Amino acid sequence: MSQQAITPELCDWIAEQSRAGHPSQNILAAMLGSGWDEAIARQALARTLGQSATLTAPAGATPGLPEPDLSRFAPVLDAGDRPVKVVMALRQPRVVVFADLLSGEECDGIIALATQRLSRSETVATGGDGSEVNAARTSDGMFFERGETALIQRVEGRIAALLRWPLDHGEGLQVLRYSPGAEYQPHYDYFDPAHASTANILRRGGQRVGTLVIYLNTPAAGGSTIFPDIGLDVAPVKGNAVFFSYDRPHPATQTLHGGSPVVEGEKWVATKWLRQGVFN
Template sequence: MSITGSTQQVTPELRKWIVEQAEAGHSADSVLKAMIASGWSEDVAIDAMEETLRGHLEGKAVAQGLPPAVPVPDPPLAESPLYLDAGDRRVAVLQTMVAPRVVVFGSLLSDEECDALIALATPRLARSLTVATKTGGEEVNADRTSNGMFFQRGENELVRRIEQRIARLVNWPEENGEGLQILQYGPGAEYKPHYDYFDPAEPGTPTILRRGGQRVATIVMYLGEPAKGGGTVFPDVHLEVAPKRGNAVFFSYERPHPTTHTLHGGAPVLEGIKWIATKWLRERRFD
């Protein structure tokens, strides 16, 4: 290893050395210490390691036949904040997970906002549909036994305010979001574990992707609490998020593949009624 000039340029030789150390089983901490001992500044060393290893792992993944990774929404959590500024509201960070990237937010919505969304949605409820990736259309799915409706993006002042809040919270453009979906789950209703991305192998997926590309993240907001059951479950990582009113769970998926471990579902409601608002985020502007 060597330092090139006064600005410490990261060379191809350094990147090669970092990959060799990782493949030899050396820990990230030991590699970082070796770089600092050789004269690299800590900030440059960390950035070089993260960028090099991310690129190396991505190359290996694609070589193994996985779809390429894409940028995803990313809440600013590097400094482990207790709260995030969502513009018009301070939102609590209650729980985080790196793989998969899951974040539980507290008080994303007020009680008044929850009530208003339910009131506006109720007259428009119908049996929920799912996207039919074989055709690019929609269909009734026995795995999803809820009633629901969609607001158009920016349909009213309340929806616009929530969409702006989400965009700021997760660092993603408002126009990349699908319309806000409101769902009602009665006793026994559920949504069996599934992925939110569109399967590239299905014949209808190219048609779906014309409207904004792949889904890259989901945020589920809880509007009304059931007395029992109804949690959001992630079977691959044995996680269940309780459906507490006003809170939300966010998760992102950088490639449309099960290796993201974003398999999730809505557990059956055992008593009472569960209301949620779901927002799916796309790669690009959704029209």
Template sequence: MNTRSHQQITPELRAWIVAQAQAGQPAEAVLQAMKASGWDEDVAIDAMESTLRAHLASQPATPVQPSAPAQPSVAAQSGEATQQPTGVPVPEPALSESPLYLDAGDRRVYVLQSMRNPRVVVFGNLLSDEECDALIEEARPRLARSLTVATKTGGEELNDDRTSNGMFFQRGESELLRRIEARLATLVNWPLENGEGLQVLQYRPGAEYKPHYDYFDPAEPGTPTILKRGGQRVATIILYLNEPERGGGTTFPDVQLEVAPKRGHGVFFSYDRAHPSTRSLHGGAPVLAGEKWIATKWLRERRFD
């Protein structure tokens, strides 16, 4: 039986959703409450979005506001308090014919897993053991406490959610980097010059990066400054350079997916708009034993200089 086709969105449910939004309840909390009551997740999301769209259309002068500014409301997280951004073209591996392998120019890469929504692809054999070791050794002398982009100012800042050590390479600064960057550009069909420089991160036991989005929040005052260099981020590629003993996976909480940090493998995910509807929320789970090394490549809309 198709559960979704037998679940009706009633007036009582719509009234309850509006009440939760007006009370400033987080979208995830409302969604979890509906799922706990037996609602199919897709039906619940459709109900939230259609209800809030209709409510806001009927009251254009009084949009729903959260009661606590630090906690986005259902309306804000579902994109109904403001116009949802228009989607843009994003990188995309050649997976239309469900291949087991892809030609990345100088290397045959394995397709291990592919998800459409969110767009997540897990690749194997993306880097050789020698390339993993070389990236770690080139990065090690330049490590410092990792910073995050400060979207309020356009600069960088320390963030308690990110407890790794890291560094950035300039794009193309060595033969090793040029080879890997060309491989990634070929693999996901995106111009090499649209990529940021590779970032290498080291996570020791207990280190993590709590769930976050990689795109730049359009509502933050520093975002226009950031976007002058290449536009928005539209995709991420995470490369696993070693294997922690336990923990350290890449998590996608919206779809309850965890990608294991297997040496030489990588995970690609894209997001065609700066909005939670992309379901691109992700994080680095705590390392429970050993240490984890990864390299991250962010891809922009346009040339990044």
């Protein structure tokens, strides 16, 4: 499998299948049935079709994945009430870095709202339902209800417009504060299908399909968002954000990511997770 290569002939075949009306998930299944390594097959699909093969969505879910309009690769995108700059875009995995998603005043406002409600961050419980404190996540955090304040509502509307994903398909914003030495070790954001609590979690909107991490300040040193599988580090710059999507709950999406330790100062981030269906 390690010797498999994405050749022009393979890309031509994928393009022919797509023109014939075969959905990307069927093309992927055919490649896997022929012995292709899944990661290479997905890279070939992304290179040829410009997006990753989408997962099969449950009834009532929005098809496809959240995705900014990069069809013309314009350096500035219209996010409804604010122009947002595109700094970098990677096709496979889909990772996009934005600049000036939030103003400095909006970042400061979210921090001020969140400060009084912080508690030790938790993750999905290891052995069952619920959540628990995890040594891999050494931050303090809180959640806003969707549309809780005028500021939160404005930011959520901007995110929905930028990523072209329904507003009600998003979880409430989570704000995290990382003190010096704090980190979040590499992990995936999708819900593990094998986990005991996943079935209950999925009843509230289906799987997660995308993540947007917004930097609310610029730490003096450290605190980058890291993607170990692809060797990418994204610097935390106030008002900027990194977006990534994942079409299935599987490591083949190459969306393993984490927050590297803060070396000096604090790091504040706001995270928006996007679901397949209406989150309630």
